[in-house]
Amino acid sequence: MNRQIRAVGYTMLVLFGVVFMNLSWLQLGRAEQLANHRANTRLLLKEYALERGAIRSVNGDTLAVSVPTPDSQLKSLRTYPTEGLFAHITGYYSLRYGRERLERSYNGELTGKGGVVTMQDLGDRLLGKGQKGDTLVLSIDTSVQQAASSALGGRKGAVVALDPVSGQILAFVSQPSFDPNQLSQHSPQGQQDAWVALNQDEENTPLVNRASRGTYPPGSTFKVITAAAALEHGIGADTSFPATNEYQPAQTDRVIRNFGGSTCGGDMASALTVSCNTYFARLAAEMPAGYLEETAKAFGFTETPPLDISSVASRLPDSDDLKSPAFRALSSIGQYSVAATPLQMALVAAGIANSGRVPVPKLVKQIEDARGAVVKQTSAETWKEAVSPETASIIKQMMINVAANGTAKAASLPGVQVAAKTGTAQTGETGDESIAWTIAFAPADNPRIAIAVMVEGAGPGSDETGGRVAAPIVRQVLQAHRSVAGW
Amino acid sequence: MITGTAKRNTEASLLVISLVIAIGGYWLVALARSATVPAGIGVYGAIYGGVYAAAHLAVRKLAPRADSLMLPIGLMLNAIGFVLISRLEIPTENEGLAAAQTRWLVVAIAAFIAVLYFVKDVRALARYRYTFAFAGVVLLLLPMLPLLGREINGARLWIRLGPLSFQPSELGKIALVLFFAGYLSERRELLAVTTRKIGPIGVPALRHFGPVLGAWGVSLLVMVNQKDLGSSLLFFAIFVAMLWMATGRPIYLIAGVGMFLVGAFIATRLFSHVAARIAVWHDPFAYIDDRGYQVVQSLFAFATGGAWGTGLGLGRPDLIRFSVHTDFIFSALGEELGLVGGAAVLTAYALLGARGFGLATRCRDDFSRLLAAGLTFTIGFQTILIVGGVTNLIPLTGVTMPFMSYGGSSLLSNFIAIALLIRISDEVGRQGGEAPPTEMNMAAGGGR
Numbered sequence: 001m002n003r004q005i006r007a008v009g010y011t012m013l014v015l016f017g018v019v020f021m022n023l024s025w026l027q028l029g030r031a032e033q034l035a036n037h038r039a040n041t042r043l044l045l046k047e048y049a050l051e052r053g054a055i056r057s058v059n060g061d062t063l064a065v066s067v068p069t070p071d072s073q074l075k076s077l078r079t080y081p082t083e084g085l086f087a088h089i090t091g092y093y094s095l096r097y098g099r100e101r102l103e104r105s106y107n108g109e110l111t112g113k114g115g116v117v118t119m120q121d122l123g124d125r126l127l128g129k130g131q132k133g134d135t136l137v138l139s140i141d142t143s144v145q146q147a148a149s150s151a152l153g154g155r156k157g158a159v160v161a162l163d164p165v166s167g168q169i170l171a172f173v174s175q176p177s178f179d180p181n182q183l184s185q186h187s188p189q190g191q192q193d194a195w196v197a198l199n200q201d202e203e204n205t206p207l208v209n210r211a212s213r214g215t216y217p218p219g220s221t222f223k224v225i226t227a228a229a230a231l232e233h234g235i236g237a238d239t240s241f242p243a244t245n246e247y248q249p250a251q252t253d254r255v256i257r258n259f260g261g262s263t264c265g266g267d268m269a270s271a272l273t274v275s276c277n278t279y280f281a282r283l284a285a286e287m288p289a290g291y292l293e294e295t296a297k298a299f300g301f302t303e304t305p306p307l308d309i310s311s312v313a314s315r316l317p318d319s320d321d322l323k324s325p326a327f328r329a330l331s332s333i334g335q336y337s338v339a340a341t342p343l344q345m346a347l348v349a350a351g352i353a354n355s356g357r358v359p360v361p362k363l364v365k366q367i368e369d370a371r372g373a374v375v376k377q378t379s380a381e382t383w384k385e386a387v388s389p390e391t392a393s394i395i396k397q398m399m400i401n402v403a404a405n406g407t408a409k410a411a412s413l414p415g416v417q418v419a420a421k422t423g424t425a426q427t428g429e430t431g432d433e434s435i436a437w438t439i440a441f442a443p444a445d446n447p448r449i450a451i452a453v454m455v456e457g458a459g460p461g462s463d464e465t466g467g468r469v470a471a472p473i474v475r476q477v478l479q480a481h482r483s484v485a486g487w
Numbered sequence: 488m489i490t491g492t493a494k495r496n497t498e499a500s501l502l503v504i505s506l507v508i509a510i511g512g513y514w515l516v517a518l519a520r521s522a523t524v525p526a527g528i529g530v531y532g533a534i535y536g537g538v539y540a541a542a543h544l545a546v547r548k549l550a551p552r553a554d555s556l557m558l559p560i561g562l563m564l565n566a567i568g569f570v571l572i573s574r575l576e577i578p579t580e581n582e583g584l585a586a587a588q589t590r591w592l593v594v595a596i597a598a599f600i601a602v603l604y605f606v607k608d609v610r611a612l613a614r615y616r617y618t619f620a621f622a623g624v625v626l627l628l629l630p631m632l633p634l635l636g637r638e639i640n641g642a643r644l645w646i647r648l649g650p651l652s653f654q655p656s657e658l659g660k661i662a663l664v665l666f667f668a669g670y671l672s673e674r675r676e677l678l679a680v681t682t683r684k685i686g687p688i689g690v691p692a693l694r695h696f697g698p699v700l701g702a703w704g705v706s707l708l709v710m711v712n713q714k715d716l717g718s719s720l721l722f723f724a725i726f727v728a729m730l731w732m733a734t735g736r737p738i739y740l741i742a743g744v745g746m747f748l749v750g751a752f753i754a755t756r757l758f759s760h761v762a763a764r765i766a767v768w769h770d771p772f773a774y775i776d777d778r779g780y781q782v783v784q785s786l787f788a789f790a791t792g793g794a795w796g797t798g799l800g801l802g803r804p805d806l807i808r809f810s811v812h813t814d815f816i817f818s819a820l821g822e823e824l825g826l827v828g829g830a831a832v833l834t835a836y837a838l839l840g841a842r843g844f845g846l847a848t849r850c851r852d853d854f855s856r857l858l859a860a861g862l863t864f865t866i867g868f869q870t871i872l873i874v875g876g877v878t879n880l881i882p883l884t885g886v887t888m889p890f891m892s893y894g895g896s897s898l899l900s901n902f903i904a905i906a907l908l909i910r911i912s913d914e915v916g917r918q919g920g921e922a923p924p925t926e927m928n929m930a931a932g933g934g935r
Contacts, residue, residue: 001732001735001857002848002856003735004732004735005844005847005848005856005860006844008844008860008864009845012840012844012864012868015871016833016837016871019833019871019875019880020830020833022878022880023789023821024826026790026878027789027792027821027826028793030790031789031790031791032790033790034786034787034789034790034791035787035790037787037790039775039787040787040790040791041803042791042806043791
C-alpha cells in the first residue's frame with residue numbers, strides 16, 4: 001500500500017510543479033503581453049489616479065484636460081471642451097476602449113512617465129508628491145481649425161494644412177467627427193452605448209480618421225507628381241502633344257478622355273492649367289516604366305508618414321502593373337489603384353512649396369511640464385528629398401497659373417499669389433460618385449501654408465469638381481491662417 | 488530522535504511567524520489605504536494570538552508527539568488569506584469579510600480542539616464508517632433540497648440556515664474520506680483479488696466495481712443537479728485515488744479515469760454549463776465580456792503582478808468581481824504579491840502534502856494509513872484544481888483554496904482534517920515510527 005501512497009504523493013508533487021511552471025509562464029513569459037492587453041484596464045485605472053497633462057492649441061485653448069473627481073473610483077474625468085473639433089487629433093481616453101490618437105501616442109508624456117525627468121520631478125517623487133503629467137501644445141490655432149471645419153460644413157471629407165518648412169500642422173480636420181467626451185465618460189454603459197452607436201453609423205463612419213488614415217484616388221492632383229516625374233528625368237516642360245479629346249495607350253482598348261469631352265494639348269504648363277488628361281496620360285505612357293513610381297515614392301507614397309498619430313501609407317499600383325503603358329496612363333491622372341491620404345497630398349504640396357523637400361509633419365509644437373516650463377520643442381526635419389529645387393520651381397509656376405487662370409481659381413486670394421491644383425476622381429462601380437480635391441500653398445514666393453482638401457461623395461456632373469467643391473474650402477482656410485499669421 | 492517537547496517548541500516559533508504575517512499584513516493593507524494604524528489591529532492581534540495559543544496548547548496537551556509543521560502551515564496559509572480578505576474589503580460591498588473570516592477561524596479552531604479532545608484514537612472512527620457514508624452523501628446532496636438550497640453564482644452548493652449560509656459539501660468530503668478509509672481498509676484484500684486478466688492487467692470480479700459505479704453516480708448527480716463541477720470532480724478523484732492506494736490494482740485507476748472521461752464527454756454534450764466552462768477554458772478571450780470575464784481578469788491579475796507583485800493594496804484584484812475572496816483568492820495573491828508570493832504559497836501546500844503522505848507511509852494500520860493519505864490528497868488535489876483553474880491550465884471548477892479562501896465551511900473542514908492528521912501523527916510519534924528530520928519524510932517508512 002505504501003508503494004501506491006508514495007506514487008500518489010510524488011504524482012501530486014509533479015502536478016504542483018506543473019502548476020508552478022504554468023504560473024511562472026503566466027507571470028513572467030506572458031506577463032508583458034497580458035498586462036498591456038487592450039481589455040486589461042489595470043494600467044489605465046492607475047493612470048486615472050495621476051494628474052494627466054492637458055492638450056492645448058497654440059493660441060492657448062484647452063482641447064483636453066483632466067478634471068479631478070475625488071468621489072469616484074476613477075480619480076479624474078478626461079474632458080474635451082472643444083468636443084468634435086479636435087477629436088481626430090486628441091483622440092479619446094476611455095476606460096473600456098483604451099486611448100487613441102495623441103492620447104495614445106503621447107501617453108507617456110501625458111502621464112509624466114515618458115517625458116524628461118527633471119531634478120525637481122525626482123525630488124517630488126521622493127517626497128511622495130503626486131506625479132504630474134506634461135502638457136502638449138499643438139501648432140494648430142483654433143480659429144484656423146474652426147475655419148477648416150466650417151468650410152467643410154456638413155460634407156464628408158478632410159482638410160490637412162501644414163507649414164511647408166517646419167512641418168507643423170496648421171489644420172487637421174476629418175469629418176464627420178465625434179464627441180470624445182462620450183467615449184471618455186466614466187459610466188461603462190454610457191461608454192458602450194456611445195461606442196456602439198459610433199461604430200454602427202456605417203453611413204458616416206465618424207471614428208474613421210479620413211485625414212491620415214483614409215485613402216482616396218487623388219485624381220488630377222496626382223498630375224503634379226506625373227509632371228515632377230517627367231521633369232526630374234530630363235523630360236522638359238516644353239514637351240508638347242497635339243490637342244486631342246481622347247488618347248488610347250498602346251496594347252489596350254481603354255480610351256482616356258478629357259473632362260467634359262474637351263480638347264486640349266500643348267506644353268506641360270498649359271496642360272496642367274486645364275488639367276488635360278490626354279496630355280498626362282500620353283506623357284506617362286511614353287515615359288520609361290520606373291519614372292512615375294520612383295518620383296511618387298520620393299514624395300512618400302507607399303510609406304507611412306511619420307506623423308505623431310496613426311497614419312497609413314498611400315498606395316501605388318504594383319511595379320509589374322506599372323510596366324504596362326495603359327496602367328501608367330491611368331495612374332498618371334490619379335485613377336486606377338492610386339490612392340492617397342489627404343495628409344500625403346498636403347505633403348506633396350508642401351514638397352513643391354519647400355523647394356522639393358517634404359518635411360516631417362508634426363502635430364505637437366512643444367511639451368511643457370506641470371509648472372509651464374518647456375521641456376521639449378519640436379524642430380523642423382526633412383522627411384523626403386522629393387525633387388530638385390529646379391523641378392519644384394517649374395511646377396510652382398505651373399500651379400500659380402492653375403490658381404490664377406485654371407481650374408483652381410476659386411482657391412485664389414486677393415493680393416497674394418496662390419499655387420494650386422485641383423482633382424476630381426471618379427469612384428464607385430458606375431463612376432457616379434466622385435472625390436473632389438484641391439492641393440495648394442501660399443504665398444507662392446514665401447510659402448507659409450500648404451494644404452490638401454478632400455471632399456468625399458461629391459455627385460456626378462460639372463458642379464461637383466475639385467475646383468468648385470474643394471477649392472473654395474482651400475481659400476477659406478488660407479484666409480483664416482493669413483489673418484492669424486499675418487502674411 | 489526528536490522529543491515531543493522539541494517539536495512543540497518548533498511549532499510555537501512557527502506560529503509566532505504566522506502571527507506576524509497576519510497582523511503585519513493587516514497593517515500593511517491599512518497603510519496602503521491611509522497612513523494610520525488601523526483601529527482594529529489590537530483586537531485582531533489579541534484574537535489571532537489567542538486562537539494560535541489555544542490551538543498550540545491543545546496540541547501540546549492532547550497530541551504532544553504530533554507533527555510540528557502541519558498546524559503552522561495551515562494557520563500561515565489562513566493568515567495570508569486573512570490579509571488578502573482584509574485587502575479585498577476596499578470595494579465597500581465586501582466590508583466586514585475579514586471580521587467574519589476571523590469569527591469562522593475561532594469556530595474552526597474550536598472544532599480542531601474538539602476533534603483532538605474527543606478523538607483519542609482515529610481507529611475508533613472506523614466503526615462509524617456507514618454513519619460517515621450517510622452523513623457525507625446527505626451533506627453532498629443537501630443543497631438539492633428545495634427549501635434549504637440556494638443557488639449562488641450559478642451553482643447550487645449552498646444551504647441557508649437562518650442568517651448563515653453554508654457549503655455542506657466541504658464537510659461532506661471529510662465524512663466521505665472517513666468512510667472510504669473505513670470501507671477500503673476492511674475490504675481492500677477482497678477488492679484486490681483478481682479473477683481474470685485482460686492483457687497484463689488483472690481484473691477483479693465484476694461485482695467489486697459496484698462501489699466505483701456508486702461513487703460515479705453520486706458525483707454525476709452532484710454535477711447535474713447542483714452544477715457543482717468542483718465538488719463532483721474532487722469527490723470522484725478522492726474515491727478513485729483511495730481505491731487504488733488501498734488495492735494497488737491499476738484496473739481501478741483505468742476504469743476510474745475512463746469513467747471520468749465518459750462522464751465528462753456526456754456532460755459537455757448534455758449540459759450547457761459544463762460545455763461553457765470547457766469553451767471558456769479553450770479560449771477565454773473569446774468570451775471576455777461574459778462567461779470568460781473572470782478567467783480573463785484573473786489572467787490579467789497574474790500578468791500585472793509579474794514577478795514581484797504590485798504590493799498589497801496597490802493592485803486591482805477587485806476587477807475579478809464576485810468570488811475574488813473565495814475561488815479567485817490566489818489571483819489576488821498573484822497580482823499583489825507576485826510570482827514570489829505564489830511560489831511561497833504553493834511551496835507551503837506542497838510541503839503539507841509531503842508531510843501528509845509521509846505520515847501515511849509510517850502508519851501501523853490500514854485505516855490510519857488510508858485516512859492520512861486520503862485527507863492529504865483531498866487538500867492537495869483541491870489546491871491543484873483551483874490554482875490550475877484560475878490560471879486557466881485546466882477548466883475552472885469552483886472549489887475553494889484550502890485555508891486561504893473566505894468561507895466558514897471550508898475553514899471548518901480543513902482544520903478538522905488537520906486535527907485528524909495531527910491525531911494520526913501523534914499516534915505514529917508515540918509508536919516511535921518517526922523518521923529522522925534530515926531525511927525527506929515521504930521517502931522514509933517501511934513498505935508493507
